[in-house]
Amino acid sequence: MTVESTVENKGNFFEDFSVGQEIIHATPRTLTTGDAALYMALFGSRFALQSSDFFAQSLGFSVSPLDDLLIFHVVFGKSVPDVSLNAVANLGYAGGRFLTPVFPGNTLTARSTVIGLRENTNGKTGIVYVNTTGTNQHGEVVLDYARWVMVAKRNPDTPAPEPVIPTLPAAVAASDLRAPEGIDYKRLDASASGSTQLWDDFEAGMKFDHRDGVTVEEAEHMLATRLYQNTARVHFDGFTQKDSRFGRRLIYGGHVISLARALSFNGLSNGFHIAAINAGRHVAPLFAGDTVFAWSEIVDKAPLECRADIGALRVCTRATKNRLCANYPGARDDDTDGLILDFDYWLLMPRR
């Protein structure tokens, strides 16, 4: 069953979803070098592959691919008006895979399939599980992920649907990871990329304090979130938010992920691609005026099938607000003061 997007309405409520329902999200988006420049200005990322066409070409790309998280945010943003406009909470992501690089000039569309539903016992809300895909203008899926959100019911008296809870992977299997084809990462120029440390040099258990901190302004997170055409009101409407639990605008959780990823260059300079998002937990909200720090831990590593030039590192990046990361906050469950993000992903890094 295919339904049209409902963006001009008041968003979907829990009752509006049914398992198997497919939603085509509105407003396809052509990404350009203009978006890449804005993403640079917003996060200051320094990974050479996304920064230099010349560097990208030296590995076999036509031009620099766009940042993986920019793709994620754009696809996610498209799903907001249909999936989470009436969300009480974004509960999690799982099984995210980046399947094809996206280049300036590519046009992305997004669609979601409802893969699970479970009403909460209070009868006022329910959990909606969707699988969302982003597709380029050639029909190639560029990104595929599951997420689940708590959505308000329109009417508490509506009977609960039969609960369907999908099986979601704790992590993407290394054998399911894809590296860009036709590229030879052995040609890496380490003086350009900023580090001679390659996949071979990393082991599970290694920790890196990314050291730098960045204070976030209201104008910045709103520029970013609008760039993704994400319309969630809590990020923009300071007037209505005055009466909310936090009394102010909430920063889009993806903003924290992008900030942490940019900071992670200090330690993971050759981590060119995010191949998979295993899980992302927004431990606490971030507000304008807060300063974000981050650290990462290598939790696993795996070669990629048929690829001697690039391998995968499973990384857990944690971000804090207003707390330095020299002693790795969040590494122990009882030390989560200031922790705002726990992001578990597979990073691809060239091999020696």
Add this chain to the structure above:
Amino acid sequence: MTVESTVENKGNFFEDFSVGQEIIHATPRTLTTGDAALYMALFGSRFALQSSDFFAQSLGFSVSPLDDLLIFHVVFGKSVPDVSLNAVANLGYAGGRFLTPVFPGNTLTARSTVIGLRENTNGKTGIVYVNTTGTNQHGEVVLDYARWVMVAKRNPDTPAPEPVIPTLPAAVAASDLRAPEGIDYKRLDASASGSTQLWDDFEAGMKFDHRDGVTVEEAEHMLATRLYQNTARVHFDGFTQKDSRFGRRLIYGGHVISLARALSFNGLSNGFHIAAINAGRHVAPLFAGDTVFAWSEIVDKAPLECRADIGALRVCTRATKNRLCANYPGARDDDTDGLILDFDYWLLMPRR
């Protein structure tokens, strides 16, 4: 008579204008996908035609045209150093017509003709009426509009000129509207554009609360206004503005128009083009920290000559600050609390 631009001087005073005078405004401007990305980050517009090259091509465009209001702001901005640097007030617009789409890579120039002058009875100021045109690098006029501003006199003792008050239309006639040629809007993919509601479904009297609100930051309106190379000091110079009537920077009125237009996607998703600006009234100023809401009323509709694929809707969009629009503020003359903008324009929307 043609005079050179006077941007390096102190701007023109009322005495410097004469009816029939033509002013070539300085600094032609090539617009690019970079400008489109910034405009997206600033306003978060979701109209599919301006967002997706692929969607635009499906209708017959080569690529996505740039947002009509971006064109307006750039042309308007060029006229500021010559026309309104010494303006006491921007009084109004009329007869604005968008004549040719503008695409990334096009270069715009602007010129104005003085079409009216009237000294005020206080002898200190006068009203200057200009007709301003924006032209692309092929010499095609892309935008044509009249505006009138109250300008200070250099010397109150200068004798008043013979008053000339131009006849300006209350609204652009539907027969004067132009839709892009060579396009077939019947090919519209409603799942991409976000709505199945087309021109046929709208009737005069319909009202739409656009629902979302957006809080504005100083950094945002200044980034926008500089992007248009608009140099009006009141928007940028907080130091001097401390001693002004409002004690702070004023936000460019066009910023409100663009915010309201982006919000209007909720209800007018297929309103792809602004064909004409009938009138625009900035009822009250907007300041950083205020939250903008908007609603629209359909006030008229008209088919376009020789076009079965697209028609015109005359829309009045009203914006407020710090006030929700559920009860349509400004719909009655005695309910203008929080009203900041009353914008009357012709929108083009595909037909069934």
Add this chain to the structure above:
Amino acid sequence: MTVESTVENKGNFFEDFSVGQEIIHATPRTLTTGDAALYMALFGSRFALQSSDFFAQSLGFSVSPLDDLLIFHVVFGKSVPDVSLNAVANLGYAGGRFLTPVFPGNTLTARSTVIGLRENTNGKTGIVYVNTTGTNQHGEVVLDYARWVMVAKRNPDTPAPEPVIPTLPAAVAASDLRAPEGIDYKRLDASASGSTQLWDDFEAGMKFDHRDGVTVEEAEHMLATRLYQNTARVHFDGFTQKDSRFGRRLIYGGHVISLARALSFNGLSNGFHIAAINAGRHVAPLFAGDTVFAWSEIVDKAPLECRADIGALRVCTRATKNRLCANYPGARDDDTDGLILDFDYWLLMPRR
């Protein structure tokens, strides 16, 4: 001797530098029309050559070159992680020359050679002199300049190196200036550029109050500085800066230079190229919320060899914060209240 970049480490300390050492800075950067649009939004520059491809082509360029200061900031930014991450102070620039225009699509790399070292008598810091070059993807040097910074020692007990103090020019000789080749600036359209005043009309001693003022926001200077991939923590980390001497984020000095350059259009509209940076002194820091004003003085003029179409003006541009420039602050040594920048450079301007 060539060493790899050390960006993943804690930056270089005084002991890490040796005279003759060559540092290849990480992360090459392709600049695009997206960067040009952002630079426009950040500074609102109105010089016709950088604003209009059509205007640029009328002089013989393929398209508009990128702003010279954008090039400077990007090259400078690349050197920060290796040269000045542990800098106590940026002391000065000298001998900066812009050698080749940079166009959208060009990729820049940067490298520095240590040309001098001198430990301070306190034993805790030393002065590092570097010559930094920016190179395009064809291997052409686009920018070449010297700078010196005070850098902390890792260990005060390390013995001081033999002092080497390079000879740096007080100003670039006019005979060393380069104007773009194959261009005929005589074709200038003064109605487009905004002024009929050309090189011939300027004389040493002339002063110009650029009049406009611009208030700076935290979001703006951070967006700009990240666009240049400049990682100096003092600009971004408000949390750590609370305990610093100023108690808050410091604005990158180059931001002030770009603001002053954009303001200088009022008076120097045809000053299309910065050919050389003779010296730049950041007299006092700028903070968010301050309003910047600027004025310029012509201090010398020189024809260029083999060029009848364009000449050089040596300009000193001074910027202030929260002080108007009508009486030229900084013109006298005892009138430096509010002065923040003293920037000495060679400007190229078309001749009659």
